[in-house]
Amino acid sequence: MSAVRVENLWKRYGKVEAVKGISFEVKEGEFAVLLGPSGCGKTTTLRCIAGLELPNDGKIYFDNDDVTPLSPAARNIAFVFQLYALYPHLSVYDNIAFPLRAEGMPKEEVRRRVDEVVRLLQIQDLLRLKPRKLTSGQKQRVALGRAIVRRPRVFLLDEPLSNIDAKLREVTRGELKKLQKSIGATTIYVTHDQVEAMTMADKIVVMNFGDIQQIGSPHEVYHYPANLFVARFIGSPGMNFIPGEIHQRERLGILLDGDSFIPLENEQAKAVEKSKATVSKVVVGIRPENILVVPEEKALVRGEVYVFEPLGAQNVVTFRVGTHLVKALLPGDVFFKVGERAGLGFREVRIFNAQDQKLIA
């Protein structure tokens, strides 16, 4: 397996700039996810890495080899569109052996290579079965086996789970992550589903409008989103935003629309203090899971229940706070009626510059 490096990649279709000079690296054995809404340029980027699209500018390296001029076949990649598409009339063994035989590899060598993959994926007992006898998890292993048996330098996956139902997708996520780690495959995975990105990735590359918005671990993009776009895109429901101003009382803090004051502490206070000279208007971001219902006297803000949405283990409660709507993710045993009032506290807030929408602290 190889490391992958994308340098200053540009792709235009006529006047439309699909990818605007992006650069990122994927280490050997790393699971990287290109995440963004439809039209953000993630699939185009993947297709450039695969060699299915020719970039207008920029370079793509596998380790230190410049593969930009190479055809898809010469790049030695595995491009997986679907994790369940197997040849129904072939046994598991023959499915995995298929790409090697197609290359005309000698029989003994085919056997050796298939055996190795089969051991890695622990599917020794399934070799004689036809795909219809397999569970979905087993099918996925076989499909992966067929992809890695050629020993590709990198795995490219384009929304492989988007066409399967929600239940199966949940199971597959964990399986895929485990398999990826066990075979140490360098993987670049494209999706618009932030849950897939969060749960599987070592590194998330968040894209929008052909540009990279942030590169980071799931922990980083979730806790320290680089800007309002990332903050809203990551998490379900996405982060809440309330406009405010930097304000000095006994402590430095943010004066929210509607007169509530959020005092800041430590590092966050320092960072806001530093930006005070250039920034006055800010946006306070609060994740729904960081909103708590607290007694009136301890409340930072007060809200009136606008919509109540149970989700089983948790409930989403939308509060009207002043003129803003704020979603809170509360435990499944906390119930509210529309119109009820409650005091709210915040566990972790992020402060963004209202002007350029970037994270301050």
Add this chain to the structure above:
Amino acid sequence: MAKLSIHNLVKKFGKKVAVSELSLEVEGGKITVLLGPTGAGKTTTLRCVAGLEKADHGTITIDGVVVNDIPPKDRDVAFVFQNFSLYPRYTVFENIASPLRIRGFSREEMEKKVKEVAGFLHIDHLLDRKPIFISGGEMQRVAIARALVRNPKVFLLDEPLTNLDAKIREEMRTELKRLQGEMAATFFYATPDQAEALSMADTIAIINHGHLVQVGTPAEIYQKPRNLFVADFVGSPGMNFVPAVFSGETLQVGPGYFPLPLLLPMVQACREKNVSECFLGVRPEDILLSFETKQGFYPAVVEVVEPLGVLQIVRLRLDGHTLRVRSEENARFSPGEKVFFGFKEGKIYLFDRKTEERIW
């Protein structure tokens, strides 16, 4: 806010029974969600109510009037399709206003109503545009607005949010529910998405293979699933199931793994129903994890950790089975690590392995 009653509805296509003796009360002014997997009979049921399919059997009553023989246009229902279509040459405003125009509303009334509903669905800035200049998600909202703009007796919504991006879907869920509440409209809403059903419904009707499986409030469906199918279908991540055998007063979980002592009423329920082979069911949020062994905790190995922000899903390997556990992110587990798990008091379920019905 009309009431809709479906009594003994049967619909066949050739030999295939799409809907089988379905009876359901859709309360006026409430959201009733028909929840089930693809091919369960949801769309067919809605189409029978709309009059787009003729029922082979049974009666459909809207506001006390049997509508079986009333043509679709006279039933006074609005239908929102999953695959909607807009008039390409009309502006968004004209598209939304079209049901009002046919009914002879004045220009002012149309303006007022269209603006109101467009505001609710966050498309008021698009009113002058033609459909080709708006995104797919926006088009879907225009289609919903067109249905909501008049006040029919019943709204029939067939997976109206399925084709939207996850982010917009989430927002629309909230807005649709709010709008329905303000209009006190009767919603009969079909979806395969359990989160949509739980979050929006007053009543959920679960359908599978054309049969109603369970009808109840979201809390009832989640906390008291009638059988294995409902327990598995509702909740994300879904309930964990481990095969078990009941003997004496304990449950041998995953024969040979560990004995789980049961509370007396559970023992009685098992005896009454003469159960031996069953499934132990437990929801991911009802499993506790610990690094050290404790009373009532059992060992397992961490297989995968899936971070979700403040929460994470920890998958445990338990011999041949996987247990998914929802935990807080500050508890740091790593793959391969040995941990101990226990069940929250009173939060386990038992299902008969033969009938798949819930015993407890």
